[in-house]
Amino acid sequence: MHSVAFDQMLPVFMHHPRQKAVQTQTSLIHFSGGFGISSNRIGLLLILNGIFGMFVQFIIFPPVAKRFGVLTCMKTCTVLFPVIYIVFPFTSLIESDQKQQIIGLLLIACKCCMTVFAFPCNAILLTNSSASAGTLGTLNGVATSVAEIGRTIGPTMGGLMFNVGVEAGLIVLPWWVMAAIALAAALPVLWMEDRPTPTELAPQSQEHANAVEDCEVGASRRRQ
Template structure:
C-alpha cells in the first residue's frame, strides 16, 4: 500500500522508512496503555468499583482502548486513503481493465515484536528508518573484439542457492530466539520473586522479579525508546564503522549473552533491580535490532539477481512466521517446566543455546565477493549525520579481455575498471 501511494519513486525510501518508525512508536505507546490501564479497580478505585465488571475482568479496559484505536484506524483509512486497486478506479472501463495488471503484495519478513516487517523486493530501509544504498561491482566478460563472450540470463539460474538457504536459516534461528525473549520477558518480570533468603527447597533462579503490571508496562515502554535510539543512531554508526559482514558476526557471536544474563536479575538486591533490567534490555536491543537488518541485507546480497527477490522474500517470510509460531509455545512450555522443577532459568538457557547454534552457523557463512559497498544514511534530516551523498548511483564495471585459442578460452590478466 505504501508503494502504491507513493507517486514519486524518489520518495519511496522515506515512505518505507516511516513504517518502522511508526512501529517503534507503537512499541512505546502499546505497553504504556496495557500497563497503565490494567486492573483499573485496583489502580483507580475511585473510578472503578471493586465488584464491577472491570474487577472481574482486569484486562478488559486496555483491550477496549486498543479496540477503539483499531476502529479509529479503520475509519481514518476509509475516509482519508485513496483506493489504489485498478479495478475500482472511477475511470475504469472494460477496455482499460483488460490491459491492467495488479500485483499481489508480498508478505513481508519479520523477526520479533521490536522489529518492523520488511519486504526485500521493494524497500531499501530493511526494517529500519535509515536508507541503505549499495554500490555494486559488475563483471563483464568480452572477447578481444569487444563483443560479449556469452550472454546468460541470471533469472534462469538457481534461485535458492546454498548461500541464500544458509542466510535464511540464520534468519529463522534469529527469529526463533528473538521471539522467545519477547515472550518470556513480561512473564519473568511479573513472576513471583523467590526472595533474598533461600531455604533448602528453593532455587535462587526459580522465580521472577515480582513486578506489577504497571511497572512492567513502563519498563516495556522505555524498552521501546531504547529500540528507537538503537535504530536511529547505533545501527548506522556501527554498520558504517565495522561494515555489514563484521557487524553481523559481532552481534551474532554476542547474542547468547543477552539470554544468559536475564535470570540472574533475580539475584540482585532490590535497589539494583531496575539498573540491571535496563542494562539487560540495552544489551539485547543493541544485538537484536542490529542483527535483523544486517541479516536482511546479507540475504538480499546473496540473491542471484533482483528478479529472484520475490521468491526469496516469500521463503524468508514463511521461515520467520514458522519460527515465530513455534517460539512462544516452546518458550512457555519450558518456563512452565521450570516452575515445576523450581528452575525457571531453563527457558532462558534454552534460548541461549539456540543463539549459540546461530553463532556456530554464522561461522559457516561466507561474505559476498562481488564487492558491494553499503552507505547507510538517515532518511530524515539530522544535524549530526554526515554530509548527504550524491543521488547519482555509481556502478563499477570490470571488463576482462579474453582470447580464444584453439577452442580453449584463456582469460587475460589485464583488467580495466570503468566508472
C-alpha cells in the first residue's frame, strides 16, 4: 500500500511549486514546497528510474538474492522503506535545482531497488510457506486480494494526506504517514525465521526412513 501511494504522490510532489522565499519556517518540518519542475522533466526522471529498475531486476537481484538469501533481502527492504519516506520530502528544501533533482533521483532509485527486491522476495517466501500445493492456491488468492485492497486504498489515502499536508504547511505529513505504515508492515517481517521448506525436508525424511529400515534389517539378521 505504501509503495503504491509513493508512486502516486511522487509526480504530484515534484510538480508542486517550490516554497517561496518569503515564507518562513516555524520549525524544521513546517514547509509545504515541492520541486516545482515541469512535466517533461518529471517524465525524464521517471524514465531513468524505470531503466534502472529493469537493470536491478535482471542483473542485480538474482545474484544478490542467491548470495544473501530471500529473507535477508526482504528484511533489508522493509527497514529501508520507512527511512526513504522520512528523508524524501526534505529534498524540496535544497536550493540548487540540479542538486535537488540528482538527490531526489537517487532516493527514488533506492526506493525502486527496494520495490524490485521486495515483490519477488515476498512471492518466494509466500510460496515456501505453503505446506502443500493445495494450500498454495488459497494463500495466493488471499495475498492477491489483500494486495489489491492496498493498491486501492494507498493512492486515495496518499492524495488525501498530501492535500491535508499542503494546507497545513506540513508537506512531510503524507510521507511520514507512509513511513509509519511501512514500519508497521516491517515488524512481522523482522520476526520471520528462515526454516526448511517441505520440499527441502522431504529428502531428509526419506533418508531418515531408509536409515531406520536398514537398522531394522540389520537387527533381524543378527537375531537369525
